[in-house]
Amino acid sequence: xxxxxxxxxxxxxxxxxxxxxxxxxxxxxxxxxxxxxxTITAASAISQLNSCxxxxxxxxxxxxxxxxxxxxxxxxxxGDVSIFNSSSITSINLASIANVTGSLLMSxxxxxxxxxxxxxxxxxxxxxxxxxxxxSLNLGSGLANVTSLTLSDTALASIxxxxxxxxxxxxxxxxxxxxxxxxxxDLSNVTEGLTLSFNSDQASVKLPNLQSAANLTIQDxxxxxxxxxxxxxxxxxxxxxxxxSVSFDSLSSAGSSLQVFANxxxxxxxxxxxxxxxxxxxxFNNSLLRTVDIHNLKTVKGAAALAGEFGNLNWSxxxxxxxxxSLSASAxxxxxxxxxxxxxxxxxxxxxxxxxxxxxTSLASRSGxxxxxxxxxxxxxxxGSSQGSSSASSSKKNGADYLAPGFLLxxxxxxxxxLV
Numbered sequence: 001x002x003x004x005x006x007x008x009x010x011x012x013x014x015x016x017x018x019x020x021x022x023x024x025x026x027x028x029x030x031x032x033x034x035x036x037x038x039t040i041t042a043a044s045a046i047s048q049l050n051s052c053x054x055x056x057x058x059x060x061x062x063x064x065x066x067x068x069x070x071x072x073x074x075x076x077x078x079g080d081v082s083i084f085n086s087s088s089i090t091s092i093n094l095a096s097i098a099n100v101t102g103s104l105l106m107s108x109x110x111x112x113x114x115x116x117x118x119x120x121x122x123x124x125x126x127x128x129x130x131x132x133x134x135x136s137l138n139l140g141s142g143l144a145n146v147t148s149l150t151l152s153d154t155a156l157a158s159i160x161x162x163x164x165x166x167x168x169x170x171x172x173x174x175x176x177x178x179x180x181x182x183x184x185x186d187l188s189n190v191t192e193g194l195t196l197s198f199n200s201d202q203a204s205v206k207l208p209n210l211q212s213a214a215n216l217t218i219q220d221x222x223x224x225x226x227x228x229x230x231x232x233x234x235x236x237x238x239x240x241x242x243x244x245s246v247s248f249d250s251l252s253s254a255g256s257s258l259q260v261f262a263n264x265x266x267x268x269x270x271x272x273x274x275x276x277x278x279x280x281x282x283x284f285n286n287s288l289l290r291t292v293d294i295h296n297l298k299t300v301k302g303a304a305a306l307a308g309e310f311g312n313l314n315w316s317x318x319x320x321x322x323x324x325x326s327l328s329a330s331a332x333x334x335x336x337x338x339x340x341x342x343x344x345x346x347x348x349x350x351x352x353x354x355x356x357x358x359x360x361t362s363l364a365s366r367s368g369x370x371x372x373x374x375x376x377x378x379x380x381x382x383x384g385s386s387q388g389s390s391s392a393s394s395s396k397k398n399g400a401d402y403l404a405p406g407f408l409l410x411x412x413x414x415x416x417x418x419l420v
Contacts, residue, residue: 071092086112184205333359
């Protein structure tokens with residue numbers, strides 16, 4: 001027999017555990033929360049989820065046994081809900097959800113044609129990817145607060161009234177072939193990545209109040225309004241667009257790289273207030289580009305590589321390039337003298353220096369060649385898009401191969417010696 005003191009201690013412990021369990025149960029009941037980690041593949045299990053006003057835990061819905069997915073009684077997603085890999089789900093009703101503090105992910109749902117999120121105004125992470133039949137995304141009055149949003153490979157025709165937020169961490173809208181307008185007039189700040197890429201070939205993008213962005217990628221756009229942009233942290237990529245001119249009147253600095261390539265209709269590029277590029281600076285494969293205004297660009301912290309006709313290149317303020325330098329201009333009136341002086345005074349610090357045009361070919365003691373490539377992707381760019389998540393579909397290259405006279409003489413001497 002246990003001593004009385006020990007028995008009393010055991011009973012007290014049991015009572016404490018029971019009280020804690022009752023308290024936990026009462027707390028769960030009071031919050032109407034269903035916390036679980038489960039994978040659902042049968043339609044019969046959906047009604048159990050629909051009885052939970054709050055979904056918590058890791059919940060996956062998949063397979064071809066579910067048709068119309070009705071979760072109309074759910075009000076909050078506190079965990080992570082993933083709906084993916086189904087050819088039978090045709091519609092999803094989440095009409096009562098007002099807040100997603102976790103994540104809501106939908107992907108590879110080939111017959112899904114509409115999603116009801118009528119009350120949703122705030123979300124942490126939303127992802128709608130590989131939904132080729134999705135023509136209707138009903139967000140009621142629109143999203144006012146969201147941390148991360150991806151829309152990729154859908155049949156949506158418009159998202160203009162859906163995106164009402166002023167700041168966001170990640171926004172990636174790519175490969176939605178029916179979207180002809182992306183109006184983000186309320187957006188002022190992107191903290192992690194903004195990718196608007198390969199939607200309709202006629203897509204117009206409005207970002208009139210965007211002041212700062214990280215890892216900015218704009219690709220396959222027909223018109224662009226971005227005149228208030230002041231800072232880009234990380235990479236800035238402008239490629240495969242069809243507008244003939246673009247001005248970044250307020251942009252003063254770009255972070256790890258600035259690349260402008262494969263814009264085949266672009267004739268004029270204006271960056272009049274750009275003063276610094278924190279990494280590499282590249283302009284190439286823009287077949288009609290003649291006028292480039294970067295007259296205030298003083299410092300390039302990485303390599304600089306520019307190739308094109310450049311009949312009117314204004315780079316009068318350049319003071320320092322910390323990496324290699326390659327400039328190949330095919331305009332007959334282009335002169336390399338400005339850049340030769342910078343190189344001779346060690347203001348261009350990279351090992352390789354090359355400046356060439358029909359009227360002048362200059363080569364200083366540090367010599368080398370340059371080449372530039374660009375890759376057209378099906379999602380975000382090869383910059384590191386945004387935040388990039390899609391494979392490349394085509395490739396274009398342009399560059400200038402250059403053979404130094406010293407190298408040529410050395411080669412001739414070697415051949416002669418061999419003959420002797």
